[in-house]
Amino acid sequence: xFEYFYHEILRKTLISFGTLFNGLEIRKEDEVIRVPLAYGPxxxxxxxxxQSADLNKSTQMTLPRMSFEFNGMTYDxxxxxxxxxxxxxxxxxxxxxxxxxxxxxPYNMQFELGxxxxxxxxxxxxxxxxxxxxQPSYNLTVNxxxxxxxxKRDIPVVLENITMQDxxxxxxxxxxxxxxxxxxxxxxxxxxxVSTATGDIIKTSRVSYLSGTDxxxxxxxxxxxxxxxxxxxxxxTVLTNLSKDIAVVDxxxxxNDASSITTKTYVGKxxxxxxxxxxxxxxPYWDRFPCVIIYDVQPDRMLxxxxxxxxxxxxxxxxxEMFKYTNNDAFDDTTRFxxxxxxxxxxxxxxxxxxxxxxxxxxxxxGNALQISPQYWDxxxxxxxxxxxxxxxxxxxxxxxxxxx
Numbered sequence: 001x002f003e004y005f006y007h008e009i010l011r012k013t014l015i016s017f018g019t020l021f022n023g024l025e026i027r028k029e030d031e032v033i034r035v036p037l038a039y040g041p042x043x044x045x046x047x048x049x050x051q052s053a054d055l056n057k058s059t060q061m062t063l064p065r066m067s068f069e070f071n072g073m074t075y076d077x078x079x080x081x082x083x084x085x086x087x088x089x090x091x092x093x094x095x096x097x098x099x100x101x102x103x104x105x106p107y108n109m110q111f112e113l114g115x116x117x118x119x120x121x122x123x124x125x126x127x128x129x130x131x132x133x134x135q136p137s138y139n140l141t142v143n144x145x146x147x148x149x150x151x152k153r154d155i156p157v158v159l160e161n162i163t164m165q166d167x168x169x170x171x172x173x174x175x176x177x178x179x180x181x182x183x184x185x186x187x188x189x190x191x192x193x194v195s196t197a198t199g200d201i202i203k204t205s206r207v208s209y210l211s212g213t214d215x216x217x218x219x220x221x222x223x224x225x226x227x228x229x230x231x232x233x234x235x236x237t238v239l240t241n242l243s244k245d246i247a248v249v250d251x252x253x254x255x256n257d258a259s260s261i262t263t264k265t266y267v268g269k270x271x272x273x274x275x276x277x278x279x280x281x282x283x284p285y286w287d288r289f290p291c292v293i294i295y296d297v298q299p300d301r302m303l304x305x306x307x308x309x310x311x312x313x314x315x316x317x318x319x320x321e322m323f324k325y326t327n328n329d330a331f332d333d334t335t336r337f338x339x340x341x342x343x344x345x346x347x348x349x350x351x352x353x354x355x356x357x358x359x360x361x362x363x364x365x366x367g368n369a370l371q372i373s374p375q376y377w378d379x380x381x382x383x384x385x386x387x388x389x390x391x392x393x394x395x396x397x398x399x400x401x402x403x404x405x
Contacts, residue, residue, distance in 0.1 A: 005193040009144050010109070013155060013188045014039075014070055016140045017111055020157070021066060026125040035126060037066045042114035042181065063177070064117035064126065071110040076187060079106035088197050091148035099149050100197035104189035115180040120166075123178050127162070130182070134159035145191050158185045266294050266302065268327075268336030270377055272385070273369035278361055280389065285396055288387035291372075291380065292360065293322070295339040301361045305344075308386035309356035311397040314404075318352040319381060326374075335374040355403040 024035045044067075081103045091097035117123040137156040145151040165179040206225045270293050277286040292304035307315055325338045344350045344357070372380050388396050 003193055007145050007147075007191055009188065009190055010073075012142050012144065013109055013140075013186055014111075016142050016155070017109075017157060017184070017186055018068055020138070020140070021068070021113060021130065024066070024126055024129055026064065026122050033064070035064050035066055037068070039069065040067050041069050042067055042112065042116075042179065064115070064122045066113065066115050066126070068111055068113045071112055073107050073109045076106040076108045079187065089149055089151070092150045093148045097148070098197045099194050101145070101149070101151075101194045102192050104144070104153075104191045107188055107190055109186040109188055111184045111186060113182040113184065115182070117178045117180075120178055123164075123180050127180055127182075131159070136160075140186070142188075144189060145194060147194060149194055151191065153189055155189075156187045158187070159183075160185055266297050268339060269294055270372040270374075270380070271304075271369045272372060272380070274366040275360060276364050276366055277389075278364050283390070285391035285399075286389050288389055289385055290358070290360070291385065292358070293337055293339070295337070295341060295344065300363075301359050303341075303357065303359055305353045305356045306358045307356065307381050308388075309358075309396060309400050310352055311401065312382060314352045314401070315381065318350065319378065321350060322353075331374040331377070333373070351404055355400045 018037065018039060022037050024037075026033050026035060083102070085103045086100050087103065088098055088100045091099055115123055115126050117126070134157070137158040139154040139156055141152055142155050143150060143152050160183045162183075163181045165181070204225060270291065272289065272291050274289055275287070277283055277288075280286060287306055287308050289308075290306040291308055292302075292306050294302050294304040296303040305318075307318075310318060322337055322339070325343070326335055327338055328335055344353060384393075386393055386396075391399075
C-alpha cells in the first residue's frame with residue numbers, strides 16, 4: 001500500500017472538460033469574436049474587472065470571456081464494483097507482457113463554468129451553443145491509464161444547473177457584467193497502481209477428487225491435471241500467392257502453387273456457416289446455418305453430413321459410431337474423422353446420417369466458414385442452432401426418420 005503511482009487521471013479529466021468549451025464564438029453582423037477560455041475562479045476575473053472598471057482607461061479586460069474551475073470531488077457509491085476484482089490486459093507496447101490492476105474507484109468531480117459578457121445577447125449565444133449537447137450528460141472518452149495499458153473510459157459530464165446574475169449597481173461609468181454560471185459533474189474513475197501479471201498466468205491446473213464424507217482422514221483417489229493450450233494450431237498455416245487480382249464476385253480463386261492446399265485441410269473437420277441455397281425456390285426445406293462434417297471436397301462444392309437434419313436421439317447414435325473413426329484420441333487440431341463415402345454407405349449405424357448428406361456450393365456460402373475445434377465437437381453438434389426454411393425442425397426430423405427407416 002502507498003507505493004508511488006501517478007496516472008494523471010484528475011489532470012486528464014480536468015483538461016478534457018476545459019477542451020469541451022474551447023473554440024466557442026459569437027457573431028455580430030459581419031464580426032466574428034472568439035470567446036477566450038481560461039482556468040481560474042470566477043471571482044478572480046470579477047475582481048480584475050472591478051479594479052479596471054473605469055471606461056476612460058485605454059486598456060481593459062475584454063468581454064465576453066469564459067473561465068472554468070475545479071471545485072471538489074465526492075465518492076460515488078452507486079458505481080462501486082467489487083473491491084477485490086482485478087482486470088488484466090496485454091501491454092500495448094510489448095505484447096509479451098501482461099499488466100494487471102484492481103478495478104477503479106468511482107469519483108464525481110465538480111466543475112463550474114463561468115460566462116462573463118456585457119451584453120445579454122452575447123451570453124445567450126454562448127449558452128445556446130452549449131446546452132443542446134447536454135441531455136443532461138455528454139460523454140467524454142478519456143485514456144485514463146496509459147503506460148501500455150491504454151484503459152479508455154467514457155466519462156459522463158452531467159449539467160446540474162444554471163444560474164444568471166446581472167449587476168445593475170453603479171453609475172453610467174461603471175462596466176456592466178452579465179454572469180452565467182453552469183455547474184457540471186464529471187463521473188470519472190481513479191485507478192490504483194498497475195503491476196506486471198505475466199508471472200501470474202495459470203499454466204497448469206490440478207484438481208484432486210475425494211470420495212466419502214470423512215474430512216479428517218481423506219485419501220486422494222484421482223488427480224486431474226490440465227495444461228492450457230491454444231485452440232488453433234498457428235504453426236501449420238498454408239500460404240500461397242494469387243496468380244491474379246480477384247474481384248468481389250469471383251467464386252474461383254487461381255493461385256500460383258496449390259500443392260500445399262489439399263483436401264486433407266478440410267475433409268474430416270466440422271464446420272458451421274451461413275448458407276443461401278441455390279435452388280431454395282424448389283427445395284421443400286433447407287438449413288440456413290448448417291453444422292457439417294465434411295467427407296469430400298470437389299472443385300466447386302463440398303460434401304458433408306449436416307447434423308441438424310437428424311433428431312438429437314439418433315444424432316447421438318451416429319456420433320458415437322463416427323468417433324470410432326477418428327485418426328487419434330487427442331481431440332486437438334490434428335484430430336479429424338477418417339470418413340469416406342464407401343464407409344458411410346456400408347456401416348449400418350451410419351444409416352442415420354445418409355438423409356443428412358448434403359452438397360454445399362462454395363459460391364453460396366455467406367461470409368467465412370467457422371471450423372469447430374475437435375474438443376467441442378460433442379457440444380456444438382447437439383446445440384439447437386438449425387435455421388430451417390419452409391418447415392419447422394420437428395417436420396424435418398420426421399422426414400429424415402422416414403427416409404432412414
